[in-house]
Amino acid sequence: MQPDGDRFSGLGLRPELLDALSALGYEEPTPIQSEAIPALLTGQDLVGQAATGTGKTAAFALPILNALADGARGKRPKALVLAPTRELAMQVANAIENYGRTLGARVLAVYGGQPITPQLKALSRGVDVVVGTPGRVVDHLERGSLKLDELTTVVLDEADEMLDMGFADELDAILSQVPEQRQTVLFSATLPPKIARMAKKHLNDPVRVQIERENVLAGETPKVTQTAHLVFRENKAATLARVLAVQKPTAAIVFCRTREEVDSLTEALKGKDVRAEALHGGMTQAERDRVMNRLRGGTADLLVATDVAARGLDVDHLTHVVNYNVPSAPETYVHRIGRVGRAGREGVAITLVEPRERRMVESVEHLTKTKIPYAPIPSVADLRASRLAATTGALIEALGTDLADARKVVTALAKDHDPLDLAAAALSLVHASTEEQEIPVVPPRQPRPERDDARPSTSRGGAPRTGPPQRKGPAAGMAKVYIGAGRAAKVAPKDLVGAIAGETHLSGKQIGSIEITERFSLVEVPANELDTVVKALRASVIKGRKVPVRPDRDS
Numbered sequence: 001m002q003p004d005g006d007r008f009s010g011l012g013l014r015p016e017l018l019d020a021l022s023a024l025g026y027e028e029p030t031p032i033q034s035e036a037i038p039a040l041l042t043g044q045d046l047v048g049q050a051a052t053g054t055g056k057t058a059a060f061a062l063p064i065l066n067a068l069a070d071g072a073r074g075k076r077p078k079a080l081v082l083a084p085t086r087e088l089a090m091q092v093a094n095a096i097e098n099y100g101r102t103l104g105a106r107v108l109a110v111y112g113g114q115p116i117t118p119q120l121k122a123l124s125r126g127v128d129v130v131v132g133t134p135g136r137v138v139d140h141l142e143r144g145s146l147k148l149d150e151l152t153t154v155v156l157d158e159a160d161e162m163l164d165m166g167f168a169d170e171l172d173a174i175l176s177q178v179p180e181q182r183q184t185v186l187f188s189a190t191l192p193p194k195i196a197r198m199a200k201k202h203l204n205d206p207v208r209v210q211i212e213r214e215n216v217l218a219g220e221t222p223k224v225t226q227t228a229h230l231v232f233r234e235n236k237a238a239t240l241a242r243v244l245a246v247q248k249p250t251a252a253i254v255f256c257r258t259r260e261e262v263d264s265l266t267e268a269l270k271g272k273d274v275r276a277e278a279l280h281g282g283m284t285q286a287e288r289d290r291v292m293n294r295l296r297g298g299t300a301d302l303l304v305a306t307d308v309a310a311r312g313l314d315v316d317h318l319t320h321v322v323n324y325n326v327p328s329a330p331e332t333y334v335h336r337i338g339r340v341g342r343a344g345r346e347g348v349a350i351t352l353v354e355p356r357e358r359r360m361v362e363s364v365e366h367l368t369k370t371k372i373p374y375a376p377i378p379s380v381a382d383l384r385a386s387r388l389a390a391t392t393g394a395l396i397e398a399l400g401t402d403l404a405d406a407r408k409v410v411t412a413l414a415k416d417h418d419p420l421d422l423a424a425a426a427l428s429l430v431h432a433s434t435e436e437q438e439i440p441v442v443p444p445r446q447p448r449p450e451r452d453d454a455r456p457s458t459s460r461g462g463a464p465r466t467g468p469p470q471r472k473g474p475a476a477g478m479a480k481v482y483i484g485a486g487r488a489a490k491v492a493p494k495d496l497v498g499a500i501a502g503e504t505h506l507s508g509k510q511i512g513s514i515e516i517t518e519r520f521s522l523v524e525v526p527a528n529e530l531d532t533v534v535k536a537l538r539a540s541v542i543k544g545r546k547v548p549v550r551p552d553r554d555s
Contacts (some may be wrong), residue, residue, distance in 0.1 A: 011037045014066055016102040021062075024098060030055035035209045037063055040185065045206035047199050048187045056187050057095045060155045065100040067152065068128055073106075075126030077146075079153040082134055082174065084161040085502070086111035087281035087306075092157060093131040094285050105129065110136045110146075112502075120145050134162060134170035135502075141177060148178045159188040159195055164508025165501040166494030175202050189331075224337050226372045228351045228361060230442040236352050237265060239377050239439055240322065241272040243350060244302065246378045246386045251295060252320035254304045255327075255336055257505055258532060265324065266304045279305040306505065307332060323351040326360040328510045328526040330367040355442055357528055359477045377439045391427060478512050479527040481534060484548030486517045491543055496523050503536040504529070522552055 008021050008029055029037065032050045039046055040063035050056045064079040081096075083089040093109035100107065108122045110132035116139070123130075123145050130137070130146065140146035154175065156162065162171060175184075184203045188195050191210075199206060231239045240254065256262045259280040269276040277291045277300045294300040296317075303310075304324075321340050327333045333351075340347025351372065353361055365372055378386075413422055474480050485491045493514045500523065501508050512524025525533045530551055537549040 012041050012066075013037070013062055017062055017065060017099065020099050020102050026058075030059075032056050032209065032211045033059045033062075035211075036060070039207040039209070040183070041066060043183050045184045045203040046186070046209060047191075047195075047203065047206045048185070048209045048211075049189070049191050050187065050209075050211040056157070057092055058099065060157070060185050060187065061092070061096045061099055064129060064153055064155075065096065065103055065105055068100070068103055068105060073126075073128055074150070075124075076150040077108075077127050077130045077148070078150060079129045079155070080137070080148065080151055080174075080178070081129065081131040081155040081157055082137065082162065082171070083131060083157045084133065084165055084167070084507075086113055086133055088158065089131050089133055090281060093129075096129055096131065100129075107131065110140060112136050112139075134167040134174065138170050138173055141174065148174075151178050151182055153183045153185065154178055155185040155187070156198075157187050159186050159198065160190050160192065160509075161501075161507050163194055163198070164497065166498040166508070168494075171198075224340055224347045224349050226337065226349045226351075226370065227375045228353050228372050229377050230353050230355065230358075230374055231377060232440060232442060233354050235439050236324065236354075237268040238272075239352060240265075240324065241269055241274055242378050242383060242439065243322075244269075244274060246382055247320065247348065247350075248386075248390070249301065249320035249348070251317050252302050252322060253310060253318065253336075253339065254302060254322040254324050255310065256304060256306060256324045257529070259306060261324070262304050262306055269302065269304070274302055275300045276302040276304055279303055279310065281306065307336070318347070320348045320350065323349070325528060326351060326353055326357040326364070328360065328506065328529060330360075330364040333364045334368060354528065356477075360526075360528070363477075377441070380438055388427070474524050474527075475512055477527055478524045479530040480522045480524055480552035481530065481537070482548075482550050482552040483521045483523065483537065483542065484519070485542055485545075486519045486521050488518050489543050489545075489547075491516055491521055495542060496521060499537060499540055499542050500525065500533055503540045504532055506533070 008018055008026065011029065011034070013021075032048060033055050036046060036048055036056070036059040040060065048056060048059065050059075060081070064081075068078065081089075081092055083092055089109050089111045093107050097105065097107040099105075106126060106128045108119065108127040108130050110119050110130060112133060112135055116136075119136075119140070120143075123140070132140075137146065141148070156171070162168075184206075186195070186199055186203060186206070229239055229243065244252070254265065254276075256265060259282050262278050262280045266276045266278040277294055279288060279291050283291075291300070291303070295303050318340055321337050323333065323336060327336070337347075337349035340349065351361070353374075361372055410419070410422060483491075483496065493516070496514055496516075497508050497511055500506055500511055506525065506529060510526060510529075514524070515522040534549055534551060538546075540546075
């Protein structure tokens with residue numbers, strides 16, 4: 001018999017929360033929940049290190065809800081959760097609302113990119129928990145619409161991301177306005193020195209909980225078969241459909257970078273008769289629930305999602321994870337493939353690699369200490385063989401069913417035709433409409449010609465070139481973005497990091513070197529994210545105004 005300590009009932013949570021968890025299908029707490037919840041229920045401060053997907057939202061949300069008073073609770077919030085992005089703020093708010101539904105918990109998400117008036121009205125009516133991004137929370141504090149004097153708990157979720165995005169000043173401003181006697185909780189995927197300094201400054205003798213990285217980081221991935229396919233960008237959707245048709249996953253998640261990519265890929269796969277569903281931060285909770293119910297119910301085979309939207313999802317029968325692009329951060333790759341191969345089950349991780357992403361695969365291999373083999377894209381012959389095998393299996397299963405009507409047709413035809421020819425003709429008709437073309441193969445990478453770096457550059461006349469030094473090119477796998485604002489516009493590195501991280505899915509740690517001159521700035525971003533960053537920055541403002549943004553011509 002399982003001891004109570006291994007169940008939520010053994011953690012000291014109130015019955016209403018246990019009922020809510022049971023209704024949501026939660027059975028056993030994750031390691032971070034088992035260690036963090038008892039400590040938080042006693043009111044202690046806590047520093048937790050845990051990666052995405054380990055269940056840390058419930059680890060801090062359940063103690064917050066457990067402390068809510070019964071009946072009327074006043075207008076001012078008792079808990080504040082700070083998150084780096086609006087997508088994560090929405091996700092956390094939805095989770096807390098679901099956990100606390102039986103308690104009548106009033107939860108409000110506040111973030112930029114949406115009208116502030118509904119937020120002001122909700123705050124005036126009264127809320128129990130506010131979940132927000134630092135910038136929008138500061139905005140409400142300056143307006144006087146958010147009062148923090150009755151707070152009992154403050155949570156800094158993904159604190160390392162918030163610091164990387166340049167929110168240090170905002171965090172200090174917020175924490176300076178909360179009661180001195182409060183519980184402070186800090187969760188971070190990593191614990192660099194800057195996080196240690198923040199914890200020392202704002203937390204009081206905190207409990208420390210650290211959940212080790214999954215075994216995959218040590219190269220121990222016996223349950224996950226990893227494969228990569230080298231493919232041109234324009235052939236990626238066709239390649240994915242081909243791979244799925246041959247492998248026939250029970251259930252799969254395909255990870256994309258942006259909402260737009262999720263939507264376009266989902267439609268492309270549906271056009272190839274793949275039962276795909278989209279999941280991203282632009283969808284309502286009701287839409288998300290419908291999608292997950294289709295996947296769990298077997299009416300959808302495939303989920304196409306962004307990383308943020310897929311956080312916290314748990315699909316028991318998941319067999320495949322697909323990286324539609326190579327993740328810019330190797331840790332993201334690890335988190336994604338860790339969703340399969342659990343509880344003794346075997347899983348498959350597939351990565352589609354564009355030619356320029358090969359170096360990024362090498363970075364993943366270096367981190368995981370695991371070689372990711374490249375496999376050829378399934379050919380038309382492979383696809384046909386797979387389909388014929390599936391049809392053969394279906395025919396064998398049909399032999400045990402009522403075939404009386406079909407026998408009458410075959411008996412009549414067999415008077416003039418060979419039964420073997422009839423069977424072969426039937427099979428060919430089944431697959432007649434599936435005309436496919438071979439997908440182009442990416443040629444092998446050619447070695448770069450050697451250069452004599454000691455030889456001085458020369459002008460057309462042969463003399464050594466003089467003049468200003470050449471601008472340094474971007475690092476391997478990176479590209480530079482030109483932003484038409486610099487020191488004269490009072491642009492600082494945190495403005496650029498915040499703008500990029502706030503408008504795209506990139507984190508601060510994925511942004512490379514930053515060069516700010518008097519009139520313009522140059523920022524290194526992953527090369528495969530260049531177009532996304534340029535498009536996002538052109539639609540946003542920097543230091544209160546729109547500025548020219550383009551790929552740097554000299555890099």
